[in-house]
Amino acid sequence: MLEKDIENLIANYPDEFFPNAGFKLIGQQVKLGKCFADILFEDKHNRKIIVEVKRGILSRDASGQVMEYYGLLKSQNLDDIIELVLCANIIPPERKTFLEISGIECKELGINFINQVAEKVNYQFINSPVKTKAIATNGELPVSERIWIFQANPQRYDIMNALADDEIGEEMHWLVNQHKKEIVKGDIGIIWLSGKEAGIYAITEILTDPTIMGEPDTERKYWTDSGDKEDKKLRIKMRIVKNMLSSPLTKERIKLTNGLQYMSIFLNPRGTNFPVKSDEWDKIRNLIKQ
Secondary structure (H helix, E strand, O other): OOHHHHHHHHHHOHHHHOOOOOOEEEEEEEEEOOEEEEEEEEOOOOOEEEEEEEEEEOOOOHHHHHHHHHHHHHHHOOOOOEEEEEEEEEOOHHHHHHHHHOOEEEEEOOHHHHHHHHHHHOOOOOOOOOOOOOOOOOOOOOOOOOEEEEEEOOOOEOHHHHHOOOOOOOEEEEEOOOOOOOOOOOOEEEEEEOOOOOEEEEEEEEOOOOEEEOOOHHHHOOEOOHHHHOOOEEEEEEEEEEEOOOOOEEHHHHHOOOOOOOOHHHHOOOOOEEEEOHHHHHHHHHHHHO
């Protein structure tokens, strides 16, 4: 799923995202000065609505960008009433509070909700450059005695955009804060996003034992706090063998599966690294197949 897919769905099916607003599309990628606003609507009260779309976590600089669009459009149409809307998969609560106090509406659009709308309107996603494959030639996910969950906190790391970044490719680094002596090369890794959109977003093969190492700049840029960008920490390198960004296995689906209700990440969700039992992994593999 690309950012352009989300933009297309909102532009062409606004009632699915803004019911009863009466949005009529003026245009997509509307030129304002030297900038381009993602979507421009007119609502039932004849107000102009600028909608800016961001995949992943809404960044701090998004508000400045959409405010610039406001200024450019207002200078062309001084008598128009203009409203601003920022859409993203995840919007940190404190950022949403600040933006809405500033008069910018925030719309959190989870990947699962977007998939539901796409299915309802029969939307065909643009071919994504994100690579998706499995280790085994028969398409089966690997079997191992040691499986680990690596949890991403969306308040700290924008894993959605990291998984979609072609510069990162198939290899990623991850912090090891727990089970430092148990995680080893050859184990299976499960990338898990916490929060409202919680679930499994990728399956990986662990390529190294935990080692003090830095991160490439391509990965470091997705930390939201500069304090997390310290270079040398205990990490492993992993290879993504199945990227599930466009269709994650949700926490709700997992918890409804018999035998998975008591996984370690559900019993004590605080932390970075969690063990997964072999029989739990078998059930997860079956869910992914389905």
